[in-house]
Amino acid sequence: xxxxxxxxxxxxxxxxxxxxxxxxxxxxxxxxxxxxxxxxxxxxxxxxxxxxxxxxxxxxxxxxxxxxxxxxxxxxxxxxxxxxxxxxxxxxxxxxxxxxxxxxxxxxxxxxxxxxxxxxxxxxxxxxxxxxxxxxxxxxxxxxxxxxxxxxxxxxxxxxxxxxxxxxxxxxxxxxxxxxxxxxxxxxxxxxxxxxxxxxxxxxxxxxxxxxxxxxxxxxxxxxxxxxxxxxxxxxxxxxxxxxxxxxxxxxxxxxxxxxxxxxxxxxxxxxxxxxxxxxxxxxxxxxxxxxxxxxxxxxxxxxxxxxxxxxxxxxxxxxxxxxxxxxxxxxxxxxxxxxxxxxxxxxxxxxxxxxxxxxxxxxxxxxxxxxxxxxxxxxxxxxxxxxxxxxxxxxxxxxxxxxxxxxxxxxxxxxxxxxxxxxxxxxxxxxxxxxxxxxxxxxxxxxxxxxxxxxxxxxxxxxxxxxxxxxxxxxxxxxxxxxxxxxxxxxxxxxxxxxxxxxxxxxxxxxxxxxxxxxxxxxxxxxxxxxxxxxxxxxxxxxxxxxxxxxxxxxxxxxxxxxxxxxxxxxxxxxxxxxxxxxxxxxxxxxxxxxxxxxxxxxxxxxxxxxxxxx
Ligand SMILES: Cc1ncc(C[n+]2csc(CCOP(=O)(O)OP(=O)(O)O)c2C)c(N)n1
Numbered sequence: 055x056x057x058x059x060x061x062x063x064x065x066x067x068x069x070x071x072x073x074x075x076x077x078x079x080x081x082x083x084x085x086x087x088x089x090x091x092x093x094x095x096x097x098x099x100x101x102x103x104x105x106x107x108x109x110x111x112x113x114x115x116x117x118x119x120x121x122x123x124x125x126x127x128x129x130x131x132x133x134x135x136x137x138x139x140x141x142x143x144x145x146x147x148x149x150x151x152x153x154x155x156x157x158x159x160x161x162x163x164x165x166x167x168x169x170x171x172x173x174x175x176x177x178x179x180x181x182x183x184x185x186x187x188x189x190x191x192x193x194x195x196x197x198x199x200x201x202x203x204x205x206x207x208x209x210x211x212x213x214x215x216x217x218x219x220x221x222x223x224x225x226x227x228x229x230x231x232x233x234x235x236x237x238x239x240x241x242x243x244x245x246x247x248x249x250x251x252x253x254x255x256x257x258x259x260x261x262x263x264x265x266x267x268x269x270x271x272x273x274x275x276x277x278x279x280x281x282x283x284x285x286x287x288x289x290x291x292x293x294x295x296x297x298x299x300x301x302x303x304x305x306x307x308x309x310x311x312x313x314x315x316x317x318x319x320x321x322x323x324x325x326x327x328x329x330x331x332x333x334x335x336x337x338x339x340x341x342x343x344x345x346x347x348x349x350x351x352x353x354x355x356x357x358x359x360x361x362x363x364x365x366x367x368x369x370x371x372x373x374x375x376x377x378x379x380x381x382x383x384x385x386x387x388x389x390x391x392x393x394x395x396x397x398x399x400x401x402x403x404x405x406x407x408x409x410x411x412x413x414x415x416x417x418x419x420x421x422x423x424x425x426x427x428x429x430x431x432x433x434x435x436x437x438x439x440x441x442x443x444x445x446x447x448x449x450x451x452x453x454x455x456x457x458x459x460x461x462x463x464x465x466x467x468x469x470x471x472x473x474x475x476x477x478x479x480x481x482x483x484x485x486x487x488x489x490x491x492x493x494x495x496x497x498x499x500x501x502x503x504x505x506x507x508x509x510x511x512x513x514x515x516x517x518x519x520x521x522x523x524x525x526x527x528x529x530x531x532x533x534x535x536x537x538x539x540x541x542x543x544x545x546x547x548x549x550x551x552x553x554x555x556x557x558x559x560x561x562x563x564x565x566x567x568x569x570x571x572x573x574x575x576x577x578x579x580x581x582x583x584x585x586x587x588x589x590x591x592x593x594x595x596x597x598x599x600x601x602x603x604x605x606x607x608x609x610x611x612x613x614x615x616x617x618x619x620x621x622x623x624x625x626x627x628x629x630x631x632x633x634x635x636x637x638x639x640x641x642x643x644x645x646x647x648x649x650x651x652x653x654x655x656x657x658x659x660x661x662x663x664x665x666x667x668x669x670x
Contacts, residue, residue: 069096070095071333072135073091076130079133079158089311092301094131106337110141120170126172133147171449177208182419183229188408221288233292235293267294366556367462368523369497369501371396375403384424385400385432387408388435433457436463456512460517461519469645481609494517504536527580536583539580550664551598554606558606606659
């Protein structure tokens with residue numbers, strides 16, 4: 055049956071169906087979160103039938119609203135909604151939920167066309183939704199709404215408050231957050247329980263419209279959602295609910311989080327809920343609309359004179375501004391745009407430049423949200439501070455988001471600011487992300503070229519830039535394919551290979567000069583593409599220099615350039631024992647030269663290691 059004109063009784067019936075189906079699929083799977091689904095069923099039934107504007111046949115319609123389950127563990131409820139709008143069959147729901155190979159995974163991912171972002175790591179769906187809402191308001195210029203369902207225990211995540219804050223700063227009246235205040239988290243009661251006044255005070259304090267309602271009163275839900283749609287601020291509907299609502303044996307009981315009902319209990323629950331139903335609803339279509347189109351112009355990259363001293367962070371900013379000629383490129387700054395040089399983009403394209411202030415989780419999440427809408431986001435902060443958003447970066451890979459991140463101030467090279475500002479783990483962190491690309495250019499020309507390539511690269515794409523200014527090595531015609539490496543110096547009689555990237559490439563070049571003077575010719579490789587890595591060039595160098603290889607990096611030893619090189623050799627079936635110069639102690643303050651010397655990655659250290667390797 056397709057119900058077109060729905061009464062409140064019809065909607066109540068639908069809510070019961072969502073509960074029953076949440077129980078059926080999780081009991082059948084033997085795992086899942088039925089009680090977390092049941093508390094929010096009335097909220098979602100009203101949303102689906104009366105407020106959510108979506109063309110279920112055309113999930114790519116840019117005019118569609120967006121629904122994000124920030125409490126992704128309530129996937130039984132979400133998938134039961136998909137059954138109710140007839141895009142998932144009852145058989146799929148009940149017999150494939152959480153099974154191997156099914157797109158109805160334990161927590162939602164964009165393997166399903168109606169899901170924008172992967173959730174399940176709490177505190178991420180809302181920040182992602184802020185990004186989508188920013189895209190709607192500032193880029194697409196479309197009136198779609200973003201609806202986000204959060205759990206109350208989830209509100210303990212700091213990232214949720216970063217999201218409320220930025221939602222208000224960016225006047226996201228197109229964002230509605232629905233908080234399922236069911237008093238319980240995973241192991242027991244939440245911090246605030248059902249203290250609705252405390253929630254209202256806190257959220258209103260951030261500047262959102264906070265509306266407390268009975269989350270099982272369909273009329274109150276309907277009214278609050280209508281008010282949210284008409285409001286001029288982000289709205290947070292605080293819905294007082296009961297976990298497990300509808301089945302008296304589990305309602306408001308501890309110990310039922312994340313537990314499917316055993317089969318005989320499920321039977322009793324389904325009877326209490328009025329039995330199985332197979333109602334389908336049409337929902338509301340969006341008003342037709344097209345995103346705002348901006349003209350593209352030709353990208354003209356900056357050119358640099360060989361030998362001129364230019365910091366790669368500056369070249370990054372200048373190149374990003376140039377790549378901004380493509381109108382879908384957007385940039386987001388973590389309040390360090392003058393250091394990372396993201397502000398170069400801001401000056402050239404202020405309408406596509408977003409200041410996210412010092413909220414690195416929201417910085418990355420906003421990029422993910424903009425990627426949902428097909429934009430080409432670049433987000434930047436000091437490389438060290440991306441560690442703070444690592445879970446967001448990890449999840450963005452599961453979301454199949456296309457985001458470009460640039461981290462400046464890599465390694466001990468930054469000097470006097472000391473270790474709190476030094477990225478010494480970032481290469482390891484980004485290399486470990488599923489499907490990532492990791493770039494680490496050494497000069498301005500290669501940086502500019504790679505920034506252009508980043509815009510066309512899918513997945514999580516990371517560039518590491520250096521604080522200090524070093525000589526330009528390459529002419530403007532040189533090409534830097536991702537996955538390549540440059541043999542910067544090579545000769546027939548090379549005895550040893552020196553591999554560096556960023557500042558250490560310059561140290562390797564200086565060391566090669568010194569070694570040449572000592573009769574030790576050295577091959578030098580610029581490993582600007584750390585992942586994917588140019589195994590062929592590495593193997594050729596190993597063959598030419600009899601497996602004598604020195605890898606030098608301004609990074610801790612684990613997971614950086616050395617790790618990448620060793621893995622490449624090992625994967626190629628040619629394991630090699632490298633000399634690995636990396637930062638092994640805890641650095642302090644000093645000049646870059648002092649700190650590189652102390653870390654054992656200076657020119658002298660490379661000369662010594664190469665001499666030892668060659669026995670000369
Ligand atoms: C970042 C993160 N930490 C911990 C968890 C484990 N976890 C899953 S659900 C949950 C409780 C969530 O409670 P609430 O947000 O109130 O949702 P409810 O199920 O009660 O509706 C926890 C701690 C997680 N998924 N993500």
